[in-house]
Amino acid sequence: KKLYGVIGDPIAHSLSPAMQNKELKELGIDAYYHPFRIEGKDLKTAVEGMKVIGVEGFNVTIPHKTAIIPFLDKIDPLAKAIGAVNTVVREGDHFVGYNTDGVGFVESLREDWKKDLNGERVLIIGAGGAAKAIYYTLLSIGVKRVDICNRTLYKAEELIAAQPYEADSKAIPLDVAETNIDKYSLVIQTTSIGMAPEIDKSPISLRGIRPSAFVSDIIYNPDQTLFLNQAAQKGAKTQNGLGMLVYQGALAFEKWTNVKPDVTRMKRTLTNILG
Numbered sequence: 001k002k003l004y005g006v007i008g009d010p011i012a013h014s015l016s017p018a019m020q021n022k023e024l025k026e027l028g029i030d031a032y033y034h035p036f037r038i039e040g041k042d043l044k045t046a047v048e049g050m051k052v053i054g055v056e057g058f059n060v061t062i063p064h065k066t067a068i069i070p071f072l073d074k075i076d077p078l079a080k081a082i083g084a085v086n087t088v089v090r091e092g093d094h095f096v097g098y099n100t101d102g103v104g105f106v107e108s109l110r111e112d113w114k115k116d117l118n119g120e121r122v123l124i125i126g127a128g129g130a131a132k133a134i135y136y137t138l139l140s141i142g143v144k145r146v147d148i149c150n151r152t153l154y155k156a157e158e159l160i161a162a163q164p165y166e167a168d169s170k171a172i173p174l175d176v177a178e179t180n181i182d183k184y185s186l187v188i189q190t191t192s193i194g195m196a197p198e199i200d201k202s203p204i205s206l207r208g209i210r211p212s213a214f215v216s217d218i219i220y221n222p223d224q225t226l227f228l229n230q231a232a233q234k235g236a237k238t239q240n241g242l243g244m245l246v247y248q249g250a251l252a253f254e255k256w257t258n259v260k261p262d263v264t265r266m267k268r269t270l271t272n273i274l275g
């Protein structure tokens with residue numbers, strides 16, 4: 001039996017084991033995916049342990065996505081640019097780090113909004129780890145006009161200053177984004193606002209959003225944030241973060257097994273768990 005898993009701290013809440021194990025079983029793959037709670041001080045030992053006991057691949061979640069980089073043998077260029085790894089793959093004797101969060105986001109976007117993204121005018125709300133993965137991935141596929149707004153402006157400025165791809169981006173305060181929201185055709189919400197305990201909050205008002213815009217919120221619980229509700233009320237098409245979660249996992253699954261999983265079934269597995 002092949003062994004896969006996810007390392008993080010905390011880890012009990014992770015939906016990945018249920019999603020991945022169900023899919024492995026459905027596809028008749030003799031493997032098992034286990035959640036490992038690993039404290040920061042044990043990260044290096046844990047990676048070495050995974051290596052020697054023969055783990056074929058694993059996901060990495062909070063708080064280890066950046067800290068794990070020095071302990072891996074090789075880092076894929078996009079993961080290096082993002083500065084975070086969420087998927088490790090055994091390739092021969094090497095553990096190779098990838099980042100499937102941003103690509104997972106883009107694949108889920110392509111499923112729900114069938115558009116060629118290159119000409120779009122994009123606004124990302126937030127400048128944390130998730131924003132960085134999405135931002136750099138969008139740039140890597142040639143999207144050039146992506147503004148970033150954040151409560152703490154300098155963090156958005158830092159993302160833009162450190163970007164490894166050519167782009168025409170601006171860092172803007174939240175109130176400026178709100179005033180100019182009609183300029184954007186794609187708005188991506190990456191902050192934790194909208195999740196418990198802040199379910200009655202929204203990072204910016206979407207009063208001025210174009211009805212033709214597409215609005216994505218990476219939160220999936222609750223399945224419809226106040227932010228997405230505002231967007232839908234204005235006639236915009238919306239998606240929550242369930243697709244991103246499914247696709248980042250599906251991309252990892254495929255790297256490990258060389259089998260394309262059924263993303264619709266994976267999504268259904270998660271929807272059933274979330275109720």
Ligand code: ATR
Nearest residue numbers: 126127128129130131150151152155190191192193
């Ligand atoms: P993640 O890895 O999930 O992106 P993170 O790196 O902690 O998480 O980033 C959290 C993001 O949510 C940041 O953009 C943060 O804004 P600041 O940089 O100003 O802290 C944003 N965020 C969290 N709570 C917020 C709040 N109450 N109001 C505005 N922005 C908030």
